[in-house]
Amino acid sequence: MSFRNRLTLFFVLIVIVPMLSLTVVLFTLIADNETGKQDAGVAARQTAAIHLYDEARDAAGKALVHVGRDLKLATALRAGDQVAASRRATVLLDELSIKRIVIVRGTSPFVDVGSTTAVFPATRPLTDTDGAPIGTLQVSTSGPKSYATLVKRVTGLNVLIVRGGTILADTLGVGGRAPALPAKPATVEVAGGKYRTAAFRVPGFQGAQIRVAVLGSTAKVRSNVRQSRLFAGALLFGFFTLAFLFALLVSRSLQRQIGGFLEAARRIGSGDFGARVPTVGSDEFAELGDEFNRMSGELEKKIAEVEAEQARLALAMRRIGETFASNLDRDALLEIVLRTAVDGSGAAGGRATIRSRPEAQLHQVAQAGSLDDLTAALRQAEAAVLESGASREVTVGGVTALAHPLRAVQQSEEDGPPRITGIVSVARPGTPFRPSERELFHYLAGQASVSIENVGLHERVERQAVTDELTGLANRRRFQQVLSGEVERSRRFGQPVGLVMLDIDNFKKVNDTYGHPAGDLVLREVARVVREASREIDEPARYGGEEMAVILPGTDVEGAFQLAERIREDIAELRLPIRTAEDEPLRVTASFGVATHPHSAADPRSLIAGADAALYEAKHSGKNRTVRAAEVAQS
Structure with missing residues (x-):
């Protein structure tokens, strides 16, 4: 990824992403705030509607007292005369301005006169002179339309009065089936408009439930949200514009300075150690330029030291090879041999393979470097070693590979020639191996053969110490x-x-x-x-x-x-x-x-x-x- 792309990514991560997140959060808070204010207003008007309901219940209670004390109605009820009781109840409707009277005996109404849409009844049990229950009396003095009109006049909000999924009265002219009215404040769609609603539930006649909802239009809320979001968006856009301009200026300044460093580095890479980086000012880039210039001056001194160090390294590798024979960890030994051979011969990579039996396939136990482009040359060199029994060097597709056999040490003349137990191979593309590199590689691989045999002898002794000779089981x-x-x-x-x-x-x-x-x-x-x-x-x-x-x-x-x-x-x-x-x-x-x-x-x-x-x-x-x-x- 280029430096410019990194700066762009940095700008996106520290400016654009946070701003987008802030925009989402801010717009959400604006909407929630406006909705919360409307919910508070609707809840306050719901309280007023509840007070009006209480007044209607009180009026119904007063009428219920007069009905309950009516002697003619009581006489008809004691006599069980349903016709006389209904006739007297109808007279009381007109005399007391009552909307509906219901008397329930058992599980069914004994008397039911008046409007079936009457709401907010007062309820009391009826008993005989000896205290025996006669039934239940319910009286209502309120109609749903008058109550809805009163609530709208007092609160300024539309009203729905619903019983059993049917709208009894409303101030929107909807009628018919009622929409779903959640218990908590929510947005509902009524008559093609969206409203925030607050509803409460009250008892009706014969156990029916009546739900009263006040509806506040969301049109004004949406308008307020839109205006607030436009204002917030303008502020955020202004901030983004300033940030972008500042980032653009900083990016161009950094690119000019980095370009100077890159040009000087290329000149040094081509061998011009006199290249210098122009430094301006006293900031960190100027300090970095001074350090870069001092580094290029030191490189010439280090080149001579590196050449001398290479000679010492070759001698040290030979000494390392002499210590391999005493190593008793075969896989670790082969890994050390391989890494040393790759480093000493200047190879790009290599591997070590072994086999447990003469007829078994070779399997890799150690690898150094990347073998992606070297595998074909390594395989051909290893195949040549298995066929000839001697070290081989092959070139395949511009890749040169060296392979050296690892042999088991001959125990006696009856054992025949030493068999190949493994192969160490290295390869590199381009330049073939020099004679000194080949000599060092074969020397290290030969020392590894001796060490692997020592490992085998050591493992054999350890195995014999814990194995029963006759059965081959553990002792x-x-x-x-x-x-x-x-x-x-x-x-x-x-x-x-x-x-x-x-x-x-x-x-x-x-x-x-x-x-x-x-x-x-x-x-x-x-x-x-x-x-x-x-x-x-x-x-x-x-x-x-x-x-x-x-x-x-x-x-x-x-x-x-x-x-x-x-x-x-x-x-x-x-x-x-x-x-x-x-x-x-x-x-x-x-x-x-x-x-x-x-x-x-x-x-x-x-x-x-x-x-x-x-x-x-x-x-x-x-x-x-x-x-x-x-x-x-x-x-």
Whole structure:
């Protein structure tokens, strides 16, 4: 990314993005503020509407007292004369200026006269002289239209009176089905206009609910929001214009100064160490220019020192090569060899490959530098080494590659010629390698061969120290070390560890009947079965004599039991090349004991004891079977 693009990005991040965010927040606050003011006004007028409702309820209450005390109506109600009661209630409507009278007995109206749209009834229970309930009396003196007109005259806002989804009265001339009226202040659309509404709910006749809503038009609010946003936008635009002009001036000044530095740097890169940067003023760029000029003066002195240092570096690399033979970490050794070879030969990159067996494929174990454009040359050079058995240098597509074989040291004359165990190869595009670079590369690769052989010998000695020679399984010392470590890991991380112990049935009889070579064959074949049935993380071992064991990390008692059963069945299917008295192949079986930590034991010693006790139980309960330590504990 160019310097100009970085300045543009910087301006966008510190000016435009914050300003856009501020604009969004400010416009939102303006809208919320205007809406809040309107909501406050609507809420105040809602309070006035509630007071008018209370007055209507009070008037209905006074009328209800007169109706409740009317003797003729009471007489008709006691007699259960519905016609007489309705006739008297109709007379009371005119006498008391009542809109509606409803008397409910049971669950249905006994008397219902007056306007069905009357609202805001007063309610009281009716009782007989002995206190027995007769019914419920509801009286209303208010009609929805008169109430809506009164509220609008008092509050100046439009009104909706709704019952059961139907508009009883409104000041907008809507009628019909009512819009949804939220309990909280919200914007609703009525008759093609948008209003902020505040609604309250009051009881009606026979349990019906009446919702009264006052509506404030949002037209003025939208106008106020638009004006406030235009004013805020003008201020923000002015600020943005000033910021842009200032950024433009600063950007051009910085580009002129950076251009001077770039021109001087190019001249120095071409070998003109007399190039100087013009410095003006006393700011940080002037100080940087002075330091740049001092640096170019020092470069000439450093060139001579670097040439002398290269000679010392070549000598140091040879000394490093002499230390490789004592290194016992093969992969780390090859990485050091490779990095040193790449640096010493001036290569762009390289890699080291090895193989575990003569017929196996080479696989990469170390890499230095990028191999994107070098792979084809490296592969051809490595193929030439495998074909000829000697070092090779090839050039492919303008890329030169050097490859050197890593050989196993010959142990005896019977071993034949030393075999190739790996290859170290480096490559670079353009200039071929000089003789001194090739010599240093082959020297380092040759030292690596000796060191790798030492690593192999060291690994072989370590392997022999923990491996049983006859079976190839871990010996008892290795078994104890691994078991202690796995039990400790089980305690720390809460994961179970299983232990399977097995003993070959009637092994002494095999030795006595067919001889010790036959017994050794049985041990090797059983060990092979145990090793093949085990996972990579398991540790099969020869515990002693004809007794073997398998340590199972992360395995509970059921998992250990299933593994033991598989091994037991595989052993029972063995057919050994030893002829019995019946002229049949020799067959053997084994008994198994299974235990786990922490289920069966608390430490390595008790874990071994639990598995051994289970094995003893398997032996004495018929052999060729598997017993869990838990079964031993329960018996």
